[in-house]
Amino acid sequence: MAQVAAVADIHFGTDSAGSLRPHLETLPERADLFLLGGDLTRHGDPAEAAVLAEELKDVDMPIAAVLGNHDYHMDREVEIRRMLEDVGVSVLEGESVCFSVHGQELGVAGIKGFGGGFAGACGSDFGEPEMKAYYRHTERLAQQFDEVMQGLRCDIRIALLHYSPIKETLLGERPEIYPWLGSYLFAEAIDRTGADLVLHGHAHGGTEKGVTPGGIPVRNVAQPVIRRPYNVFAIER
Amino acid sequence: MSQGPAAEPKQYVVAHIRERLARDDRVNDLNIHVQVVGETVFLTGEVETAARRDAVAEVVRELLPDYEVRNQVGVRHLHPPEEAEAL
Numbered sequence: 001m002a003q004v005a006a007v008a009d010i011h012f013g014t015d016s017a018g019s020l021r022p023h024l025e026t027l028p029e030r031a032d033l034f035l036l037g038g039d040l041t042r043h044g045d046p047a048e049a050a051v052l053a054e055e056l057k058d059v060d061m062p063i064a065a066v067l068g069n070h071d072y073h074m075d076r077e078v079e080i081r082r083m084l085e086d087v088g089v090s091v092l093e094g095e096s097v098c099f100s101v102h103g104q105e106l107g108v109a110g111i112k113g114f115g116g117g118f119a120g121a122c123g124s125d126f127g128e129p130e131m132k133a134y135y136r137h138t139e140r141l142a143q144q145f146d147e148v149m150q151g152l153r154c155d156i157r158i159a160l161l162h163y164s165p166i167k168e169t170l171l172g173e174r175p176e177i178y179p180w181l182g183s184y185l186f187a188e189a190i191d192r193t194g195a196d197l198v199l200h201g202h203a204h205g206g207t208e209k210g211v212t213p214g215g216i217p218v219r220n221v222a223q224p225v226i227r228r229p230y231n232v233f234a235i236e237r
Numbered sequence: 238m239s240q241g242p243a244a245e246p247k248q249y250v251v252a253h254i255r256e257r258l259a260r261d262d263r264v265n266d267l268n269i270h271v272q273v274v275g276e277t278v279f280l281t282g283e284v285e286t287a288a289r290r291d292a293v294a295e296v297v298r299e300l301l302p303d304y305e306v307r308n309q310v311g312v313r314h315l316h317p318p319e320e321a322e323a324l
Binding site: 019023030031042070230231232233235 | 262265267268283285286288289313315316317318320321322323324
């Protein structure tokens with residue numbers, strides 16, 4: 001059995017030193033892996049990422065992460081990614097990583113994701129160049145994620161996103177903004193390839209639990225939703 | 238903002254406040270709930286620290302000096318889960 005801890009939307013600022021590390025000191029006793037679902041910084045400032053990197057440095061467990069929209073705000077997401085990788089965090093953007101856990105291979109496929117909306121009420125590749133560009137972006141990312149999931153050959157498979165792949169874990173957010181909170185295309189990719197758990201953030205006003213249309217458990221681990229430093233999931237296969 | 242409290246439709250005031258809270262680097266928060274009643278702005282929701290809570294009100298007061306600002310934003314306190322969820 002693998003125990004996976006996860007949280008998203010921690011929004012670290014330069015004032016956040018000491019806010020996470022105390023919770024991580026004992027986490028290796030409770031979980032085999034720590035996943036971060038994006039919006040790791042307040043506004044994508046490498047100075048904020050530096051504070052987070054210091055909190056994550058030398059934690060005695062593997063850590064994987066995706067970035068979120070806030071982490072892109074200052075157009076310095078490449079620096080943020082490198083700073084986290086420098087302290088051993090696997091940052092995934094349309095990529096996967098596998099960990100050996102208690103004799104099993106646990107794989108994480110990660111991507112930030114994007115908006116676009118959900119089946120029956122979503123955008124399309126039509127209209128102005130800006131609208132087509134918006135929707136083609138999420139289509140391209142979903143295709144990339146499909147390929148990553150197809151290639152993930154592990155006993156336990158986890159999909160990690162920032163944006164939500166389903167609308168059920170958005171319940172509580174205003175429906176008018178659902179198209180900015182995620183896209184069904186990512187759920188479709190996950191259902192096509194299979195997973196044991198899907199984790200996302202982004203929707204601070206959403207709901208914790210849902211399933212994909214194919215029946216895969218989805219958990220919104222945005223910190224304002226779970227109101228904890230992390231949640232822990234026990235996966236037995 | 239070009240219009241005083243009595244003139245501007247409240248929906249636009251709310252929208253302008255939310256936009257400013259998203260863009261101002263002291264806040265950068267898209268999830269503060271804003272309600273305008275008469276000439277009073279009510280701010281609710283939660284943020285990570287007391288300093289961020291205070292910054293929310295500071296930004297709104299700068300934007301709308303003619304309004305009263307009631308900052309009811311809370312600070313989130315976190316406790317680890319007692320057990321893992323079995324999937």
